[in-house]
Amino acid sequence: MGIDPWGQRLDDHTPIAEVRAQAGAVKYRCAGGKEVDLPPFDSGEAAVEGLDFRAWKAAQDAEYGDGERGEITGPTLRVAGRVVLMRTAGKLVFASLRDQTGDLQLMIGKQQVGDDWDLVDKIDLGDLIACDGTLVRTNTGELTIAATGLTFLTKSLEVPPEKHHGLTDPEARQRMRYVDLAYNDGVMPRFLARSLIVRSIRESLAERRFVEVEGPTLHAIAGGAAARPFTTHHNALDIDLFLRIALELHLKRLMVGGIERVYEMGRVYRNEGISPRHNPEFTMIELYQAYGDYNSMMDLTEALIIDAIDRLREAGYAPSGDKPYVLPWGDDTIDFTPPFKRRTYDDLFQEYAGCDPNDEAAVAAKAKSMGFAVVDEAGAPRHADVIKSEVFEETVEDALVGPIFVTDYPASLCPLTKRKTGAPHIAERFELFIKGMELANAYTELNDPDLQEELFKSQLAGLDESESMAKMDDDFVRALRHGMPPAGGLGIGIDRLVMLLTNSQTIRDVILFPLLRPER
RNA sequence: GAGCCUGUAGCUCAGUCGGUAGAGCAACGGACUUUUAAUCCGUUGGUCGUGGGUUCGAGUCCCACCGGGCUCACCA
Secondary structure (H helix, E strand, O other), X not given: OOOOOOXXXXXXXXXXXHHHHOOOOOOOOOOOOOOOOOOOOOOOHHHHHHOOHHHHHHHHHHHHOOOOOEEOOOOOEEEEEEEEXXXXXXXXXXXXXXXXXXXXXXXXXXXXXXXXXXXXXXOOOOOEEEEEEEEEEOOOOOEEEEEEEEEEEEXXXXXXXXXXXXXXXXXXXXXXXXXXXXXXXXXXXXXXXXXXXXXXHHHHHHHOOOEEOOOOXXXXXXXXXXXXXXXXXXXXXXXXXEEOOOOHHHHHHHHHHOOOEXXXXXXXXXXXXXXXXXXXXXXXXXXXXXXXXXXXXXXXXXXXXHHHHHHHHHOOOOOOOOOXXXXXXXXXEEEOOOOOEEEEHHHHHHXXXXXXXXXXXXXXXXXXXXXXXXXXXXXXXXXHHHHHHHHHHHHOHHHOOOOEEEEEEEHHHXXXXXXXXXXXXXXXXXXXXXXXEEEEEEEEEOOOHHXXXXXXXXXXXXXXXXXXXXXXXXXXXXXXXXXXXOEEEEEEEHHHHHHHHHOOOOHHHXXXXXXXXXXX
């Protein structure tokens, strides 16, 4: 090479990494003085085609068939992307160009590109270039653009990761998600699938006349769930505030206000541990439908998931075939074929725990045998339903392959839920479990202000005063006193849904920038 | 917060019993106009996470610390 491609290379023995590391060493210009002058890519017909490599290649294959090697009569094309692989064979170079949609091979011949051949020497892996050319099919039958011209767009000053393995360190992948997205297989499609799932849910709800709203994320009272909130402070008002832990209470206020079908999809923050299924900030959707109940919420939950799978399949992100709702999950699969199973809490308890859920003594004995405490530290007996739920979580939840709706929970565990008519100890609630993971949670909403107040108070009875003050939401009770329609309410963990639909075993694979300790 | 594992070149990884720090990819020089992780010849590149200790000698053994992973705990 010998030539200094960027006007700054020191000598033939200086590694490119060092050249690249020198701040200001590389300007946005090419040696040879060729200016970057690209028309906007979305303004021309060919350019639009070039923007979706994957769809474009499929279309060309369909149009031109699986041809032999040779020229194809077709349009002149211009594509742009990142050079991720290069195979040089003397005066002929094959390069893999990658854009958001996939990879496309370029064939660059010295004779064919003329003066632009100077550029080829100067392209490093990771650089962004544009290529003008015509369609050819190579010896191996791969649809390829035979370059007639090259345009340098952007220099990559950092060296790309190893080309076989990519970046494997999970921390580095999350910290440098841009590198992960750019070079690691499967990452881009997964996040594009996430975007599609979110869009699908919004569209499905719009079809059903749901109204999307944005509630406050700064709460004076962090309610709607039992979780530790993050705290922050507003200087001008000199008050402590909490980042929201749930969307519920403000959405219900809007129902009182008359928005009959309301939802919010947004971030909530819980100051708790990190695990493959938990990130301190995560995305959930909560929706409320006036005059619905938990049964209509079950139907809706199923529909939202099925719609999303349909959308993924249309876009090529989910398998098609005779079992379109069977999705891969690690070495296994998940069968989303509707309808999902529906079983009551007591029914499952009987089956998996092997004792009568309504026989308190038997449940207590079972709990004791499993090592759970049946009396609290003061020696007083613990609430029967709490003991029962511990046994349930231990014996039933992990065994639930699903998708399965678990219905009719003990009422004492559900302070925001309406009681079953004629069975006040049962709450009209379901949770959707898939692969042992709690994906959705829904109620027939409690709209009795007096009962709500009472339940708040009894729920807070075990907490100390400061916590109690933080949780008692008098305004919410006041809102209910103005009359909230009977309604079904539903919450779905979006991150977990994306995990299940994209075969991702950890939540950190579906969150672009999961919480990490600051570097250094 | 607890237990187990882990940190070596830009990236992916070896490194035996404590005895001169290695390979592949990338990068640099050379050959090659149908390659597919191209191939072939040559070259450059190291604070072995940090600090201490043992030793004639430490990537290797010991201690502490700092990261990371897995499992558990926390988590409607």
